[in-house]
Amino acid sequence: MRTTADDGSVEQVTPxxxxxxxxxxxxxVGLMVAPLVFGMFSKAPEGAVMISAFKPYMTVSRLDGYQDxxxxxxxxxxQTDTSVARSLDPxxxxxxxxxxxxxxxxxxxxxxxxxxxxxxxxxxxxxxxxGNYLAVAALPSFRLFPWFFxxxxxxxxxxxxxxxxxxxxxxxxxxxxxxxxISLVAAPVAFQMFGRAPDGGRMMTAFKSIETTGNVEQIxxxxxxxxxGQGAIRLDIVPALEAEGLSQAxxxxxxxAVARLDADWVxxxxxxxxxxxxxxxxxxxYQAVASLPPFPLFPWFFxxxxVxxxxxxxxxxxxxxxxxxxxxxxxxxxxxxxxVTKGAS
Amino acid sequence: MIRRTLVPLALGATLTTLLxxxxxxxxxxxxxxxxxxxxxxxxxxxxxTGSWFRMVYPGGTVANGKFFANPDSQCTANTTYTLVVxxxxxxxxxxxxxxxxxxxxxxxxxxxxxxxxxxxSFTGIDFSVATDKVDPQTNEQVPAPSxxxxxxxxxxxxxxWSAAWNKLxxxxxxxxxxxxxxxxxxxxxxxxxxKTHAFVLTWASAVVGGPFNGFTGVWHxxxxxxAKR
Numbered sequence: 123m124r125t126t127a128d129d130g131s132v133e134q135v136t137p138x139x140x141x142x143x144x145x146x147x148x149x150x151v152g153l154m155v156a157p158l159v160f161g162m163f164s165k166a167p168e169g170a171v172m173i174s175a176f177k178p179y180m181t182v183s184r185l186d187g188y189q190d191x192x193x194x195x196x197x198x199x200x201q202t203d204t205s206v207a208r209s210l211d212p213x214x215x216x217x218x219x220x221x222x223x224x225x226x227x228x229x230x231x232x233x234x235x236x237x238x239x240x241x242x243x244x245x246x247x248x249x250x251x252x253g254n255y256l257a258v259a260a261l262p263s264f265r266l267f268p269w270f271f272x273x274x275x276x277x278x279x280x281x282x283x284x285x286x287x288x289x290x291x292x293x294x295x296x297x298x299x300x301x302x303x304i305s306l307v308a309a310p311v312a313f314q315m316f317g318r319a320p321d322g323g324r325m326m327t328a329f330k331s332i333e334t335t336g337n338v339e340q341i342x343x344x345x346x347x348x349x350x351g352q353g354a355i356r357l358d359i360v361p362a363l364e365a366e367g368l369s370q371a372x373x374x375x376x377x378x379a380v381a382r383l384d385a386d387w388v389x390x391x392x393x394x395x396x397x398x399x400x401x402x403x404x405x406x407x408y409q410a411v412a413s414l415p416p417f418p419l420f421p422w423f424f425x426x427x428x429v430x431x432x433x434x435x436x437x438x439x440x441x442x443x444x445x446x447x448x449x450x451x452x453x454x455x456x457x458x459x460x461x462v463t464k465g466a467s
Numbered sequence: 468m469i470r471r472t473l474v475p476l477a478l479g480a481t482l483t484t485l486l487x488x489x490x491x492x493x494x495x496x497x498x499x500x501x502x503x504x505x506x507x508x509x510x511x512x513x514x515x516t517g518s519w520f521r522m523v524y525p526g527g528t529v530a531n532g533k534f535f536a537n538p539d540s541q542c543t544a545n546t547t548y549t550l551v552v553x554x555x556x557x558x559x560x561x562x563x564x565x566x567x568x569x570x571x572x573x574x575x576x577x578x579x580x581x582x583x584x585x586x587x588s589f590t591g592i593d594f595s596v597a598t599d600k601v602d603p604q605t606n607e608q609v610p611a612p613s614x615x616x617x618x619x620x621x622x623x624x625x626x627x628w629s630a631a632w633n634k635l636x637x638x639x640x641x642x643x644x645x646x647x648x649x650x651x652x653x654x655x656x657x658x659x660x661x662k663t664h665a666f667v668l669t670w671a672s673a674v675v676g677g678p679f680n681g682f683t684g685v686w687h688x689x690x691x692x693x694a695k696r
Contacts, residue, residue: 226538339525339681346524346535349590353538356591387591388575395633399678 136289138439146434147282149427153275157268165410170264172407175400185249191390192242198383199234230351237344251328257321278302299435306428310421323417333408338401352387496617501694505558508550510542518551518688525681529651529671539588552585561612567597578631594632603636607644621657639684641670649673651683664692
């Protein structure tokens with residue numbers, strides 16, 4: 123930086139501690155390479171795909187809808203298991219002959235409590251993390267994350283290296299480094315990362331048991347069981363009730379839960395199947411994101427380098443060419459007047 | 468001198484031609500262009516004949532399952548077989564596409580394509596198949612189906628074979644778009660009777676992606692081939 127001294131000559135400042143600038147440059151390079159080290163260029167976009175894929179399902183109404191659908195299935199199964207069975211098989215109190223006559227339903231009926239428990243628990247878990255998901259979704263796109271490191275890192279490194287190569291630039295670029303450092307500190311605050319990143323961490327923890335191939339295959343298996351069970355109700359048991367002399371309206375009146383399950387089944391399939399598909403399709407994406415450093419650390423990946431860059435840029439101080447003694451690190455801060463050296467213009 | 472040179476050359480050429488032609492009676496593979504008209508699937512006396520489809524659970528095998536039970540199957544003795552009924556064009560056309568209609572689904576998610584097969588109920592929702600130039604699941608360009616006959620054997624590719632169900636698409640081709648054979652995917656194979664034109668075509672195709680990811684569709688098409696005129 124050139125400035126005018128009291129005697130009218132143009133003065134330049136240089137770094138008081140150039141080695142601190144070398145450290146700043148290394149921090150900048152570190153920020154640049156961090157996304158490469160963590161594989162963020164491939165993993166972060168997968169996270170963006172996952173967040174985007176779940177978006178249609180992660181609403182209060184949609185999640186409530188899934189819980190309602192599970193309740194509809196549960197009520198239909200329970201009613202078939204009790205009053206329908208008694209109606210079709212009064213002699214045995216509604217069990218032995220009924221089970222023998224409708225083995226597909228009987229088989230599903232035995233599996234249902236476990237299926238219901240698992241599916242309801244899963245939906246509870248997802249619902250409990252709706253806020254966490256929304257917090258993560260409100261962050262800038264994951265696709266941009268690597269660049270949040272690379273761009274400031276490149277700027278910091280470039281400025282520091284420039285000042286090392288041309289110390290006469292120091293007076294000006296010192297403040298550029300300070301601004302870059304402060305920006306790094308401010309970015310997580312601006313994006314509310316201190317709140318959202320831990321929310322994301324909680325979501326990732328909750329989804330750890332959901333987004334696995336084993337879990338998805340188990341749910342696929344449940345889907346097969348539910349299809350068989352509902353098929354038995356729709357194609358065997360309700361027709362049997364009608365064969366006993368009940369009209370469709372009477373079946374609906376006497377066994378409303380069964381009728382509702384039948385009526386809602388296609389809608390349930392329409393609603394649940396794509397969700398299972400999304401869960402399945404995003405196992406790999408989840409695992410990619412999960413292999414990144416823990417979410418709660420991310421704000422600190424900006425704050426710590428930011429503080430260091432700011433602190434080191436200030437601590438590097440200024441020196442007059444040819445001056446003896448300790449460089450003046452604080453003069454500019456205290457007086458807003460660069461500590462200058464007289465130099466040739 | 469010339470005769471001495473030409474005679475061995477002629478003999479050599481003849482021998483080479485005979486060797487390349489292969490054993491007597493064998494014919495070079497040639498494409499069967501036309502319609503593989505399907506015989507409807509039928510289920511009686513514990514056996515299944517005609518054309519059908521099954522779906523293997525993840526972890527199963529094509530030979531032994533475990534197979535997905537379709538409660539709507541017309542084969543009540545074994546609901547893991549979903550019977551196929553020929554569509555308006557009678558079956559699979561080679562050398563051209565039999566595309567999904569637009570819209571491809573009704574309001575309930577039932578598939579509307581009916582050229583190759585009639586839509587069949589699968590767990591309460593109709594499914595069907597089509598062959599589109601751009602595979603609707605992967606959005607990749609795929610070739611029109613082609614089947615080759617070599618003697619009594621059939622080979623080929625049905626990469627474009629796509630199942631539609633519940634407003635979703637599942638590529639069920641072999642090989643898959645891009646030419647791979649993931650999971651339990653098996654090459655198209657079959658038999659052909661040149662006199663009666665009766666054929667059987669089979670293949671297996673892993674579902675890649677979506678709610679049935681990891682499942683494998685097993686296709687068995689039988690019927691009579693009618694050449695394109």
